[in-house]
Amino acid sequence: MFYRFIVRLMITLCSVAALHVGAASLEAQVKDCEGCHGPDGVSQCPDMPTIAGVSIASHEEAMFAYLDGLRPCEKSDYRHGDTSRAATDMCTVAKALSEDDIAALAEYFADKKFVAMKQTTDAGKAKAGEAVHEAECKLCHSDGGSNPEDDAGILAGQPMGYLKKAFKEYRSETREQPKKMKSKIDALSDEDIDALVHFYASQQ
Numbered sequence: 001m002f003y004r005f006i007v008r009l010m011i012t013l014c015s016v017a018a019l020h021v022g023a024a025s026l027e028a029q030v031k032d033c034e035g036c037h038g039p040d041g042v043s044q045c046p047d048m049p050t051i052a053g054v055s056i057a058s059h060e061e062a063m064f065a066y067l068d069g070l071r072p073c074e075k076s077d078y079r080h081g082d083t084s085r086a087a088t089d090m091c092t093v094a095k096a097l098s099e100d101d102i103a104a105l106a107e108y109f110a111d112k113k114f115v116a117m118k119q120t121t122d123a124g125k126a127k128a129g130e131a132v133h134e135a136e137c138k139l140c141h142s143d144g145g146s147n148p149e150d151d152a153g154i155l156a157g158q159p160m161g162y163l164k165k166a167f168k169e170y171r172s173e174t175r176e177q178p179k180k181m182k183s184k185i186d187a188l189s190d191e192d193i194d195a196l197v198h199f200y201a202s203q204q
């Protein structure tokens, strides 16, 4: 924990310099991210999370989770830009980055605007999901799960396919989650989860 704190401190101190010194390579790295996550990090695909507008802390936490093997890494094709590149996964992507790179990329995408994906949802399920959210989740995911300042990702407007996958990983305990969230997630029924997915996806 303490080691990680020191590393974080160093990342914070180095990130400003990294943005200037590594400007050309940051641009190339951003292009690579956009090849999957979409222009400016706004997803165009149901299985791909939007990384625009997510807080720096939350973005870095995700990258460290991939590096530490605390999140599963599924292979994905490139869908934008140079689509001839071979499929890869987030563990491989994260391993190729220095800690300065991770900090600079987190800062870059945190500055971009989160755009909710337009998707078809069931109004009844969304309403039921909102009730579950208000009772169990809003303490850490405020404003319907749309507030980046919670440092808990952005749920509102994320693609449904990605949300479903995140729940599946939490339920099967292949993705680490905060202890207090785990007890809430474990207590949900499959219907609750379906309803929550519709609620988060319904927000524009």
Ligand code: HEC
Pocket (backbone or CB within 6 Å): 029, 030, 032, 033, 034, 035, 036, 037, 047, 048, 049, 050, 051, 059, 060, 062, 063, 071, 072, 074, 076, 077, 078, 087, 088, 089, 090, 093, 105, 106, 153, 154, 165, 166
């Ligand atoms: C080959 C496709 C691909 C590339 C390239 C890629 N990603 Fe990803 N990324 C994904 C997929 C797929 C996921 C969701 C995986 C999962 O289910 O955890 C993801 C997840 C993430 C997450 C976690 C999002 C969340 O809401 O928890 C972050 C942060 C992220 N990527 C950042 C980046 C950055 C920064 C780059 C560029 C350096 C990048 N990605 C390049 C496919 C890609």
Ligand code: HEC
Pocket (backbone or CB within 6 Å): 049, 062, 133, 136, 137, 138, 139, 140, 141, 151, 152, 153, 154, 155, 163, 166, 167, 176, 177, 178, 180, 181, 184, 185, 188, 196
């Ligand atoms: C104690 C605080 C806390 C509570 C309560 C909580 N969460 Fe979370 N949640 C977090 C944090 C922190 C993260 C980011 C960590 C991670 O990526 O695993 C997160 C991440 C998530 C993600 C993945 C976001 C992404 O970008 O991949 C989903 C989905 C989610 N929570 C759903 C819920 C739901 C549904 C509830 C209520 C049943 C809930 N959470 C309750 C703190 C909480």
